[in-house]
Amino acid sequence: MRFTLGLMQTNTVLGDLQANLDTHLSAIDVARQQGVDLLCFPELSLTGYYLKDLAGEVALRPDPSDPVFSPLLQASRDLDLVVGFVDQHPRHHYMIASAYLSEGRIAHIHHKCYLPTYGIFDEGRHFAAGNRVQAFDTRFGRVGMLNCEDFWHASMPYLLWADGAELLLLMSASPARGMSSADRFGSSAWVEHVSKAYANLFSVYVAHTNRVGLEDGLAFWGGSLLFDPDGEQVAQAPLWDEALVTAEVDLSQIRRTRLRLPLLRDERFDLTAATLAQIIDKQEEAYGHPV
Amino acid sequence: MVTPSKSLELNLMREKLQINTSLVREVLLRFIHDEVTRTGLTKGIVGLSGGIDSSLIAYLAAEALGPASVLGVRMPYRRSSQESLDHAQLVTDALGIQQETVDITPMVDPLIERFPEMDQVRSGNIMSRQRMIILYDQSAAFGGLVIGTSNKTEALLGYSTLFGDSAAAMQPIADLYKMQVRQLAREMGVPPEIINKPPSADLWPGQTDEDEIGFSYDNADQLLFAIIDLRYSPEEAVKMGFPQAFVERVLTLVRRSHYKRRMPIIAKLSNRSIGHDFLYLRDWGT
Known part of the structure; x- marks a missing residue:
């Protein structure tokens, strides 16, 4: 199975759903003309990132009656879409979410499980964390989605790998930080390293889509990229600027790589699960809670 | 003047x-352009002292906004040195930005003379705040935002006048230590005579910042970088080779000047109060 993946690194207007929806719809037009089959937008692409008290004001209910989701679902009849938004829980808390739209339906929603609340980040104050990570079947193979801090924790892509994901879609709103004499910021070097490492470790395609633009002095660096199951970089978008980067994904490359390197076949998920359970038990015994 | 003994860790600091100046330049150009234009404006105002910080800001603003959209304002006092004026002129000429010169002497002298016992700190603050008034007036006249020129070293040490030179719509280089400002200034092509002269607020003839503070910017940069950026403890900094008294003095300056880096505090009374739990970015809606 071969298809064309598009990574669309957009800027946003902070808290302006209509303006950001317009950006999505025109980007989708461009992608459609370029023959893109699956188009990914960054984390919180419909709202902007540093929402603070705006979180509740821009939250959506992802269904066909929603005026923002309705045109996006319509567009997903031509190509599959991943969009970022704030999901309004019926109990009035808010979650950072990515939705996979296909053939006019919502195929899957991932709620961000790890909310960074340190340094420049304050997500835990404004959002509730998701508590589920799972791969799901699409027209383009089995997909796993993660949002930003989710994949700073190795367990998350590991779990998606165990669940059969062939394509990891990582969506970020990652601000540049950590300047040095190197040719990139610490945050972008880190993301490139781990994305490549995940592709290598799990013999999967890894696509990272990161936004651009600035919010109160935070500069989002873009640089979206795709690694193939051998860890080779297949595509990279420019730093800082809005751009659509497209690349062909050949899912049979996963078969070829795994014939050479049967890491998934040999992976001892049972050993991992049993050992983790023992470790957690021991810690609970010693400290009264897992540490 | 403190001279920390040379150690491996100090050299490492x-x-x-050292910064990748072309990467930093790229971000700061976008920052200036973005923060100006998202307000609906297209222009910037810079107070040009002839020193490295404001010269660098003029270079960045000219590249980010276009020279015709930048106004450099020279605001000499009667005791300001001719060299400062000349260096500011050098920047204006090199960049082709617009220029205005406003002598602050007739504005500040009546106030200074009204209080004969006034010391140099008070008169220096008056000059700094008068310059702020002129820049904000020019902001309205020229239709641009005031771009601040504070660097991280002086902001952390509190070497600034509250509501004077610290007043600005944005601060592009306030996350760069003085040593890093020099690196970026070289990258941008700021004239070497401006980069290499001793930093001075030009409050009186021959004044230098470093004489007034009592230590060198280089030493302060390395200590602040170790403690603030790399999270070394003060004890570890002393082990690294910084004299204990120097470490204590710098940290006291940082703590005592923290009020200058914050908005005025608001008494909390209601359930939702500005500055406490009414939380929106300044870039809200743009």
């Missing part, structure tokens, strides 16, 4: 203060 100096090395780690």
Whole structure:
């Protein structure tokens, strides 16, 4: 199975759903003309990132009656879409979410499980964390989605790998930080390293889509990229600027790589699960809670 | 003047203060352009002292906004040195930005003379705040935002006048230590005579910042970088080779000047109060 993946690194207007929806719809037009089959937008692409008290004001209910989701679902009849938004829980808390739209339906929603609340980040104050990570079947193979801090924790892509994901879609709103004499910021070097490492470790395609633009002095660096199951970089978008980067994904490359390197076949998920359970038990015994 | 003994870790600090100037330039150009234009404006105002910080800001603003959209304002006092004026002129000419010169002497002298016992700190603050008034007036006249020129070293040490030179719509280089400002200034092509002269607020003839503070910017940069950026403890900094008294003095300056880096505090009374739990970015809606 071969298809064309598009990574669309957009800027946003902070808290302006209509303006950001317009950006999505025109980007989708461009992608459609370029023959893109699956188009990914960054984390919180419909709202902007540093929402603070705006979180509740821009939250959506992802269904066909929603005026923002309705045109996006319509567009997903031509190509599959991943969009970022704030999901309004019926109990009035808010979650950072990515939705996979296909053939006019919502195929899957991932709620961000790890909310960074340190340094420049304050997500835990404004959002509730998701508590589920799972791969799901699409027209383009089995997909796993993660949002930003989710994949700073190795367990998350590991779990998606165990669940059969062939394509990891990582969506970020990652601000540049950590300047040095190197040719990139610490945050972008880190993301490139781990994305490549995940592709290598799990013999999967890894696509990272990161936004651009600035919010109160935070500069989002873009640089979206795709690694193939051998860890080779297949595509990279420019730093800082809005751009659509497209690349062909050949899912049979996963078969070829795994014939050479049967890491998934040999992976001892049972050993991992049993050992983790023992470790957690021991810690609970010693400290009264897992540490 | 403190001269920390040379140690491996100190050399490492100096090395780690090196920045990739083209990457930083790229971000700061976008920052200035973005923060100006998202307000609906297109222009910027810079108070040009002839020193490295404001010269660098003029270079960045000219590249980000276009020279015709930048106004450099020289605001000499009667005791300001001719060299400062000349260096500011050098920047204006090199960049082709617009220029205005406003002598602050007739504005500040009546106030200074009204209080004969006034010391140099008070008169220096009056001059700094008068310059702020002129820049904000020019902001309205020229239709641009005031771009601040504070660097991280002086902002952390509190070497600034509250509501004077610290007043600005944005601060592009306030996350760069003085050593890093020099690196970026070289990258941008700021004239070497401006980069290499001793930093001075030009409050009186021959004044230099470093004489007034009592230590060198280089030493302060390395210590602040170790403690603030790399999270070394003060004890570890002393072990690294910084004299204990120097470490204590710098940290006291940082703590005592923290009010200058914050908005005025608001008494909390209601359930939702500005500055406490009414939380929106300044870039809200743009």
